[in-house]
Every structure is written in C-alpha cells, then in structure tokens.
Amino acid sequence: MSRAERHRQLMEHAWRLIREEGTDALTLARLGEVAGVTKPLVYDHFETRTGLLASLYRKYDLRQISLMDEALQAGTPDLLSRATVIAAAYVGCVLEQGREISGVIAALAGSPELEALRWECEAIFMERCRIALSPFAGERPLSTAGLRAMLGAAEALSCAAARGEISAAEAEEELSGMIVAVVSRRGSDVR
Structure with a gap:
C-alpha cells in the first residue's frame, strides 16, 4: 500500500x-x-494525537471549501442563490461527515495549536463568504461581526441537523435566510 x-x-x-x-x-x-x-x-x-486531529479537521475543511467553491462557480450570481449555496455546502458537509465532526471540533478547543488551526480555517471560510457576498452588501463591506454571526449560525444549525433535532432542509433554509438578512442589512445601513 x-x-x-x-x-x-x-x-x-x-x-x-x-x-x-x-x-x-x-x-x-x-x-x-x-x-x-x-x-x-x-x-x-x-x-501525535494533535497531529491526527489536525489532519482530520483539515480534510473536513478542505472538502467544505471545495464544495462551496464549486457550487458558487456553477450557481446564479444573485444574493439568494449565493446564500443558498453557502448554506447547502456548509450543512451538507457537516451531515456528510456525521456527528463525529462535532467531537473533532470540540477537541480542537483543547490545545492552542488546534485552536489556531480552527481559527485559520474559519478565517478562510469567512473570507470566501465575504468575496461571494460583497457584491450584494452595498457600499459598506461585510463586517467581521456579521461573518462571525453567519459562521456561528452555520455551526449551530448544522450540528442540530446532524443530531436530528431539525432537518437538513430546515437548517439550510434558516441559514440562507440569515445570510441574506445580514448581507441585506449591510446594504441598507444608514451611516
């Protein structure tokens, strides 16, 4: 082998x-x-065990980003379509990996090295979202706070779907609606 x-x-x-x-x-x-x-x-x-956990998370994260990038390139360039693609890619990747990803994510918080890896992967994901959604945010750029809110919602809804608390469709619909709301709010903010 x-x-x-x-x-x-x-x-x-x-x-x-x-x-x-x-x-x-x-x-x-x-x-x-x-x-x-x-x-x-x-x-x-x-x-080390840390190296193994890092490898597992990197593989998961690369798959998630790859799915999202492919779907964004193939999708329609409007806000709802992009929000739907981001939501479906995030939720779908968590569900494909199963409940075990939440255990790996929890273990990532256990060491500074793994926590740094998680933050690095989150920053890449948020930057991809910023690029995909910025054309719809008006003159004001998407804030890190708004992107963090989207990421937090994505994690919570995906984990709820993985546990069977809600369906994948419910998670995707709620997440895409939340993404649209955050982006639309940025475009309509009054200075």
Whole structure:
C-alpha cells in the first residue's frame, strides 16, 4: 500500500473510531489497533494525537471549501442563490461527515495549536463568504461581526441537523435566510 493510500486508510479508520467510540477514544495506539497496523506506522503518519486531529479537521475543511467553491462557480450570481449555496455546502458537509465532526471540533478547543488551526480555517471560510457576498452588501463591506454571526449560525444549525433535532432542509433554509438578512442589512445601513 502506498503512503497516500495508507494515510487515507488511517483517516477512514479514525473517523469510524470517533463515530463508534467517541473522540476521547481516538489515540494513535487505538487507531493502530483498529486499522490493524503497528503503532510506529501510525506515528509515522501523524506523530501525535494533535497531529491526527489536525489532519482530520483539515480534510473536513478542505472538502467544505471545495464544495462551496464549486457550487458558487456553477450557481446564479444573485444574493439568494449565493446564500443558498453557502448554506447547502456548509450543512451538507457537516451531515456528510456525521456527528463525529462535532467531537473533532470540540477537541480542537483543547490545545492552542488546534485552536489556531480552527481559527485559520474559519478565517478562510469567512473570507470566501465575504468575496461571494460583497457584491450584494452595498457600499459598506461585510463586517467581521456579521461573518462571525453567519459562521456561528452555520455551526449551530448544522450540528442540530446532524443530531436530528431539525432537518437538513430546515437548517439550510434558516441559514440562507440569515445570510441574506445580514448581507441585506449591510446594504441598507444608514451611516
């Protein structure tokens, strides 16, 4: 098995381990057991549990950004369409990954290195949203506060959908409406 194939296999086993046993059960030694490989081989790929969690989050984040970018390029260039694309990409990626992403996100808050990674990924996502939505915000640029509000709503609604509290359609509809409201408010603000 090539290094890339082994890495992909270990990542798949890590997601399954989180899904079945929870994030706390995810250690490099346990991952080696589940994957049927030696502990040194797992350490060769990730070095630390923090490195493994970072790899899982990066893979998730890259997928989310990729889905959103592809859909924005293919979509209609109007505010509601862009808001709908952003909402569907965010909610869809969380649901595709399942409830285990919330455990990884919670673990990211546990160390300064992982917290920095999360903030970096959030900044990239917010900047993509700023670029996609700015043409509809009027003369005033979208604020970081507004983008943070969108991101917070996206996380909360996606997690609620992943837990089955609300449907994916409800999460997407509420999020797209919230995005439209934030952007529209910026365009109609009086100085």
